[in-house]
Amino acid sequence: MSILTVGTMAFDTIETPYGRVEKVIGGACTYISWAASYWCNNINLVSIVGDDFPESEVNQLQNRGVSMDGLVRIPGKKSFYWSGRYHHDMNGRDTLTTDLNVLADFNPILPDAYKSSQYIMLGNLTPDIQLSVLDQLTTKPKLVVLDTMNFWMDIALEKLMEVIAKVDVLTINDEEARQLSGERSLVKAAAKIHSFGPRFLIIKKGEHGALLFHDDKIFFAPGLPVADVIDPTGAGDSFAGGMVGYLARTDDISFQNMKTAIIYGSTMASFCVEDFSLSRLRSLSQNEIHTRIRQFESMSTYDVRELDIIS
Amino acid sequence: MSILTVGTMAFDTIETPYGRVEKVIGGACTYISWAASYWCNNINLVSIVGDDFPESEVNQLQNRGVSMDGLVRIPGKKSFYWSGRYHHDMNGRDTLTTDLNVLADFNPILPDAYKSSQYIMLGNLTPDIQLSVLDQLTTKPKLVVLDTMNFWMDIALEKLMEVIAKVDVLTINDEEARQLSGERSLVKAAAKIHSFGPRFLIIKKGEHGALLFHDDKIFFAPGLPVADVIDPTGAGDSFAGGMVGYLARTDDISFQNMKTAIIYGSTMASFCVEDFSLSRLRSLSQNEIHTRIRQFESMSTYDVRELDIIS
Numbered sequence: 001m002s003i004l005t006v007g008t009m010a011f012d013t014i015e016t017p018y019g020r021v022e023k024v025i026g027g028a029c030t031y032i033s034w035a036a037s038y039w040c041n042n043i044n045l046v047s048i049v050g051d052d053f054p055e056s057e058v059n060q061l062q063n064r065g066v067s068m069d070g071l072v073r074i075p076g077k078k079s080f081y082w083s084g085r086y087h088h089d090m091n092g093r094d095t096l097t098t099d100l101n102v103l104a105d106f107n108p109i110l111p112d113a114y115k116s117s118q119y120i121m122l123g124n125l126t127p128d129i130q131l132s133v134l135d136q137l138t139t140k141p142k143l144v145v146l147d148t149m150n151f152w153m154d155i156a157l158e159k160l161m162e163v164i165a166k167v168d169v170l171t172i173n174d175e176e177a178r179q180l181s182g183e184r185s186l187v188k189a190a191a192k193i194h195s196f197g198p199r200f201l202i203i204k205k206g207e208h209g210a211l212l213f214h215d216d217k218i219f220f221a222p223g224l225p226v227a228d229v230i231d232p233t234g235a236g237d238s239f240a241g242g243m244v245g246y247l248a249r250t251d252d253i254s255f256q257n258m259k260t261a262i263i264y265g266s267t268m269a270s271f272c273v274e275d276f277s278l279s280r281l282r283s284l285s286q287n288e289i290h291t292r293i294r295q296f297e298s299m300s301t302y303d304v305r306e307l308d309i310i311s
Numbered sequence: 312m313s314i315l316t317v318g319t320m321a322f323d324t325i326e327t328p329y330g331r332v333e334k335v336i337g338g339a340c341t342y343i344s345w346a347a348s349y350w351c352n353n354i355n356l357v358s359i360v361g362d363d364f365p366e367s368e369v370n371q372l373q374n375r376g377v378s379m380d381g382l383v384r385i386p387g388k389k390s391f392y393w394s395g396r397y398h399h400d401m402n403g404r405d406t407l408t409t410d411l412n413v414l415a416d417f418n419p420i421l422p423d424a425y426k427s428s429q430y431i432m433l434g435n436l437t438p439d440i441q442l443s444v445l446d447q448l449t450t451k452p453k454l455v456v457l458d459t460m461n462f463w464m465d466i467a468l469e470k471l472m473e474v475i476a477k478v479d480v481l482t483i484n485d486e487e488a489r490q491l492s493g494e495r496s497l498v499k500a501a502a503k504i505h506s507f508g509p510r511f512l513i514i515k516k517g518e519h520g521a522l523l524f525h526d527d528k529i530f531f532a533p534g535l536p537v538a539d540v541i542d543p544t545g546a547g548d549s550f551a552g553g554m555v556g557y558l559a560r561t562d563d564i565s566f567q568n569m570k571t572a573i574i575y576g577s578t579m580a581s582f583c584v585e586d587f588s589l590s591r592l593r594s595l596s597q598n599e600i601h602t603r604i605r606q607f608e609s610m611s612t613y614d615v616r617e618l619d620i621i622s
Contacts, residue, residue, distance in 0.1 A: 184400070185538055309595070
């Protein structure tokens with residue numbers, strides 16, 4: 001099956017307790033595409049860069065089955081740039097710089113071949129752009145996944161709600177789920193968010209794992225305790241990419257298969273954070289990935305025993 | 312098998328976003344004993360109260376197989392009293408009052424019949440008292456579980472390390488594990504804490520579940536998303552009680568069985584938070600408990616699939 005992914009391709013300058021890297025490759029669409037490319041070689045990328053973005057990066061993705069027909073390159077302009085510093089505990093970060101550059105004028109036009117993509121992954125971007133991409137599809141996709149964040153809830157809630165109404169899966173963190181729903185309890189937040197449109201709600205909790213809500217069913221995917229989290233940047237996008245890649249490969253959007261997809265997403269995210277930028281995601285072996293999938297399995301498997309209580 | 316549990320029996324005044332209750336029954340030992348009593352009816356309790364503590368509470372526990380030979384009642388004195396207010400998100404709380412009262416002079420003397428108890432549950436207390444209890448045992452217990460907190464790390468670290476060196480299982484939260492080990496990564500923290508003595512480290516993460524570390528193995532128990540967390544007080548003690556109760560009942564301290572024990576602990580904690588004080592823990596039916604154990608199972612079960620990667 002084919003994937004369509006829209007999002008940023010960017011340069012990041014990142015400081016974590018483990019070090020600092022300057023102007024490395026980043027962006028939601030880049031992480032999503034790399035993570036998905038291990039499972040699907042029919043990926044339609046929609047993004048925008050300046051003429052400073054390295055051709056070699058574009059070529060590498062192309063070699064992994066990512067179509068670049070939807071990549072716009074603006075001569076004489078710079079690519080989106082973000083710099084940030086992670087706190088000591090890695091759970092928070094401060095944004096130091098956000099230079100929109102080419103992103104300020106991003107108005108994606110889908111190539112015709114993209115318009116019948118089956119799995120749609122909307123990376124974190126302005127709701128306007130996400131909506132415009134959905135509106136250009138000519139056939140109903142099998143699944144639309146939306147990633148967004150509190151920033152858009154704060155400044156563009158109405159437009160965001162329009163997008164949310166059109167998607168099957170929403171991925172946000174726990175605080176964002178509470179903000180969006182106005183409910184403190186995640187169970188109640190999920191019920192409310194289902195009523196907004198998405199049949200599936202995925203709550204990403206970083207090192208604490210992820211929760212999947214669907215109807216009245218819940219799945220709790222563990223977070224893999226990693227010896228050293230070097231750089232959390234892109235973890236959420238790697239999660240989304242791994243999940244959508246697996247879903248497009250297996251072409252099964254049952255709740256049962258969504259659960260396994262979340263383990264695939266968690267697996268790709270666990271690699272992502274082990275090094276700066278995309279370093280870990282560029283050269284994973286089948287053995288590394290299968291070993292990690294088995295680690296997730298052993299981490300959540302136990303013997304269920306029902307004992308008579310003493311009453 | 313027999314359990315020995317030492318800890319507070321107290322009055323609590325608690326304020327949460329759901330309401331306020333005044334001078335209700337609380338205390339680590341009370342929660343531990345109630346939660347354990349569903350699985351084990353041979354519990355040796357060690358605690359201290361004033362003459363204000365209701366006899367009916369003592370009788371109810373006695374009727375559930377809890378020996379009160381180790382309960383000291385001090386005439387003319389008051390029981391330990393704590394009051395606190397939970398933050399809106401329920402993850403933090405402020406202590407408003409701590410009146411030690413009888414606890415200031417607590418120097419437990421174990422009845423002879425207690426000295427060969429097999430499963431020891433040291434509730435959160437001064438390390439001196441925990442150590443004194445261990446020193447009075449005349450036969451080597453099968454398993455010693457220690458619950459403690461950052462407060463003792465701050466003011467009595469040396470004594471606490473003496474206790475930690477003598478226990479098999481340590482239960483703390485993630486920040487406490489980082490503080491105790493000086494390691495940011497929980498994987499490294501666990502390795503360091505193993506070197507202090509405990510073969511098992513359980514990291515309690517509240518709504519995010521619990522982690523069990525043993526050698527190089529990890530188990531991640533999900534947290535059950537509860538529709539309304541009414542009062543988190545006693546959740547950690549209910550967890551400990553459910554876990555130790557299950558272990559004493561099954562008398563199997565393998566890693567495999569410890570994993571199931573943690574699910575039993577999580578189950579009891581999930582009931583605890585559904586109402587103020589011990590209200591939920593007093594009258595659970597077998598059907599309610601088994602249903603919840605099955606909820607935990609369905610929440611963490613998925614199909615493991617290993618797909619060939621695209622390289």
